[in-house]
Amino acid sequence: MNTRLYNARILTMADGFEPIWGEIWIQDDKIIYVGEEKPSDLHWDVERNVCGNLILPGFKNAHTHSAMTFLRSYADDLPLQDWLNKQVFPMEAKLTEEDIYHLSKLAYLEYLTSGITANFDMYLTPDSIVQSSIDTGFRTVLTGAVNDFSQSAALVGEWYQKYNGYHPLISFELGFHAEYTTSRNILDDLAALAHLYQAPVYTHNSETAGEVASCMEKHGMTPTQYLDSLHLFDFGGGGYHCVHFTPEDIAIFKKRSMSVITNPASNLKLASGIAPIQDILQAGVNLAIGTDGPASNNCLDMFREMFLTTALAKVHENDASAVDANAVLYAATVGGAKAMRLTDCETLTAGSQADLIVIDLNQPNMQPVNNISKNLVYSGSKQNVQLTMIAGKILYENGTFDVGTDVQEIYHTCSEITQKLKTK
Amino acid sequence: MNTRLYNARILTMADGFEPIWGEIWIQDDKIIYVGEEKPSDLHWDVERNVCGNLILPGFKNAHTHSAMTFLRSYADDLPLQDWLNKQVFPMEAKLTEEDIYHLSKLAYLEYLTSGITANFDMYLTPDSIVQSSIDTGFRTVLTGAVNDFSQSAALVGEWYQKYNGYHPLISFELGFHAEYTTSRNILDDLAALAHLYQAPVYTHNSETAGEVASCMEKHGMTPTQYLDSLHLFDFGGGGYHCVHFTPEDIAIFKKRSMSVITNPASNLKLASGIAPIQDILQAGVNLAIGTDGPASNNCLDMFREMFLTTALAKVHENDASAVDANAVLYAATVGGAKAMRLTDCETLTAGSQADLIVIDLNQPNMQPVNNISKNLVYSGSKQNVQLTMIAGKILYENGTFDVGTDVQEIYHTCSEITQKLKTK
Incomplete structure (x- = not known):
């Protein structure tokens, strides 16, 4: 054609x-x-x-949890712990693989309206996400979400082998949820996988001040320092959020050729803070941009994220010339592709x-x-x-x-799933 | 009909x-x-x-400088003083009344795409702005922009009489540019007008830390305290921006039944800061939302401003439950109408x-x-x-x-004006 x-x-x-x-x-x-x-x-x-x-x-949405569309406008204006424990986790516990198939499609539609042509998705059930993405014609890079409560390092290894080369629209990267949710033995297993496949590793990193403080208390190191000390980043990778990031963290990211994936709307809405984007760019670290999931953003809109990436840097640096438009546009396109290893x-x-x-x-x-x-x-x-x-x-x-399914049917199915999750 | x-x-x-x-x-x-x-x-x-x-x-855009559309994407990523002195002022000096007529129309088109049905416009030439607004069918509340370099208190008084009752889509409010650009004699004349017409007065207020510090140095008072001491707010009014706002300022606004008009995107982009919206709302002060002009924002989009009003409050208060969606939606509609005295x-x-x-x-x-x-x-x-x-x-x-003129003609005319201003 x-x-x-x-x-x-x-x-x-x-x-x-x-x-x-x-x-x-x-x-x-x-x-x-x-x-x-x-x-x-x-x-x-x-x-x-x-x-x-x-x-x-097309824009590359370098961090998201696509299927969380069911939580849009359901879990807002709440303190973070209430949000997670009273709204997000109880609803997620009821999700089926099929629910995730449909709820992901709704996110893909929204990505298309915002000029997003690929997403870097961390969520529960790779099999149904892969199918949803292929059926829609959307490009997805999945990353492992293993932690103490779901998935396993062995599964992440299996998916890495299965989904790289599986379909032209799909790839899979090693990853885990976060330092604070994942035990040492899982992290060691993942480091072994990274070495086995000579592959990068991705995770939520330094999203909140509390997360960093707790890691410092446990290990005397920031999450970046701690994870790097476990050899997780010997073949690179990336961090989602990187809000409470130190110069030492930035230096490790530079040394390991890792990517910072910023999620400014989510960091505001959950009151997490403002990432030091100017320092990250000045150190020569690759920057990518993500929407984060619809539960915490709630809009899957790269234009919002691009404006926030520069505008928050300006107020953070107290300098209206900080982080110019070209740097942001590069991050939203080329930087995202580099972070997701979508080299073509x-x-x-x-x-x-x-x-x-x-x-x-x-x-x-x-x-x-x-x-x-x-x-x-x-x-x-x-x-x-x-x-x-x-x-x-x-x-x-x-x-x-033109996504293989009538969009009204997708809206209808996702509404029914949402009602079911709310009432079950 | x-x-x-x-x-x-x-x-x-x-x-x-x-x-x-x-x-x-x-x-x-x-x-x-x-x-x-x-x-x-x-x-x-x-x-x-x-x-x-x-x-x-419809949303009420409660602070803007509509005709500054010619500066969109021309004066960005610069330190504030360079932005004003090297880009904004030299270009503005070349503007004609007719230019402002056309450039305002371009802004009205953008307002319509964002669901904005009225704007509170502070700019140079009320006569051509009024004509542009009427010809488009758009609703405009003008405010005086007098300062030491343009307009005069006498003209503001004349316009107040002329344009209230002039046309159903038009009204006019007393106003001046800002404390730091306007001499005492002009402020006294405006206070006299406020008393003569028993009318509110509007101005830029506490947009930057420097503006407040300089007023404190000159008068030992914040801009709000100083202007209130001159009896400018005896019949109410409002402040645009109100970023560096003290509890005493908020108390004066409450006492005088004044409105805070927040402009969050502009305050980020010019690195001015984040306004204490939660304190303002908790004090019971009326809140309205504005885009500010296209030179400093650059998008005239109430959705962006609404998201920022709540999201910045959350990060400012370190509390994801701060300033909920209902409060923001109220500010963007009813609060704006109240600030602009569009009671119907x-x-x-x-x-x-x-x-x-x-x-x-x-x-x-x-x-x-x-x-x-x-x-x-x-x-x-x-x-x-x-x-x-x-x-x-x-x-x-x-x-x-459906605005009386072909939109392609508006785009073309505004491009030609912009080229002329850049090269003249």
Whole structure:
């Protein structure tokens, strides 16, 4: 199948932040040409005149718990411990694999509306998540969520072997829930897996001040120092949140070529704090951005996260010039792909996967067009997402989805599941 | 002209936060019925089946500088003084009245996409702003912007007389730019006007730590204390920003029945700080929300501001239960109308102005519908705004505008003005 998108501003993210004018050719799931408009002998199955609008790589949602859509607007405005113990955990205990299949789909729809073309998902049942993602046509990198209460290091190892190479839209990374929920023996088993597969390891890290204080008390080290001392990061990896992060933590992340995945909306809403993004970037650590799950955010919207990444850095540093729009746009696209090891989804270049979005510049919040990346990061909104393509397939265009299932059916099923969980 | 919106969830904002099911009847610019569906003898010129979606009062943007759209994405990522002195002031010096007419229209379009039905605008040339607003069909409350460099107390008094009663969509409030830009003699003249008209007075107040420190040094009082001592607030009024606000300032606002108008996105982006919203609300002071102008925000989006109002309060108080969604939704609608003295635009009740919006709940970010106000405040997005009506007229519906001018022409004119300002 051959697709051509022409008459476009194209921000390839491979070469600065000035869009070029031209066209993109796509064959099946891959980009085969990006550049000035030129003649072609190919037959086009799909052609779109982009009308001067902007094409760029899709956003990478580098930390989420997709299936938690059932908790949206159900567990808000509560102190953190009440939120977890009275709302989240009792509801989660009732979830079935099939529930997670449907609830994940609802999240994928929302990602598509926000120009997100891949998610780095940590949740309970990889099998049903993989199926949901494939059935939708969405790209998912899963990570292990093992802790003392669910999954196991052995299962994480099995999934790592099973799901890498299983399907072009799916990959799996080693991971565990967090230092404070995971015993030493599990961590040791995971470190052994990291060495066996020479693979990176991902986890929640330093999300709250309490988490760091408790680790210091138990081990005399921050979570990053402690986990690194157990050789979990010998082949890299990443940390979700990294709010209460020290210069020593940043240095370890740099030394191990690890990624910080920031989740600013969730960190505000749960009163966790503001991450030191400027220090992280100045140290040369790769930055990625995630929405976190819908229970704690509640919107799965990369535009919100991009604005917050820069705006919170500015107020945190007391400097309106801190963390500029280009750095944020890079983190939301290339930085995310690097964190998720989606090496063929970083930029719009020949040979890369065709994971891209079209941004409608012909709307009031994008006018005038003084600067594309500033427009996207400071003024951009879901409303500007005209088209979202994953692996060469248009899954969302002008408000309409093409995801294998009728979206009304997805809404209905997820509402029924939510009612069931609330009342059972 | 008679309009009927039926098969709707309706959040009137007059009686709690649970929507009722029913319909709304509108005659010309006024609501004549809100309640359960019932037969009518009226002939309907316009009828809409809202399909179970949500109708609520339009948002009130209670502080902005609309015409600054030309500065969007032109003056970002800079220290505050460079931003003002090297970018904003030199460009503003070149603006004509006609430029401001067109640039304001671009902002009105964006307000409509975000469900905003009125704006409280402080800018240079009231005459052309009034004309732009009337020509668009948009509702504008203007406030004086007098300071040592532009306008005069006499002009503010003239405009107050001229524009109150001038047109149903327009009103004018006494105001000045800020304590730090306005000399004592002007402040005294304004206080005299406040007493003459028994009218409230509005100004930028305690936006930055530096502004407060400098006022303390000059007068031994905070800006609120100093301005109150000059009898400017004897008939109430309001403060834009109120970031570096003391308990004494809050007590004065309470005593004078004044409104705090918070601008959280702008306060982050310019590294000004986080306002003590929880203290302000707990003191019983009326809270309203504004986007500030497009130079400092840059998006004119009430959904962004609503999320930030609660999320920043949570991190500021270190308490995830601070400032709940209902309080924020109230501030964005009723609180704004109160601050702007739009007493007939507060709620959806018979006799009120028909300033309302329809929110599409049939989108992934609004599913499941566990709680309407939490959905709106935590997950809502411009993309959910299906219809925006002002004074009974539908100005925006399903992405299409009906504002008297072709929107492409507005974009084109504003781009040309921006180019001229950049190069002249």
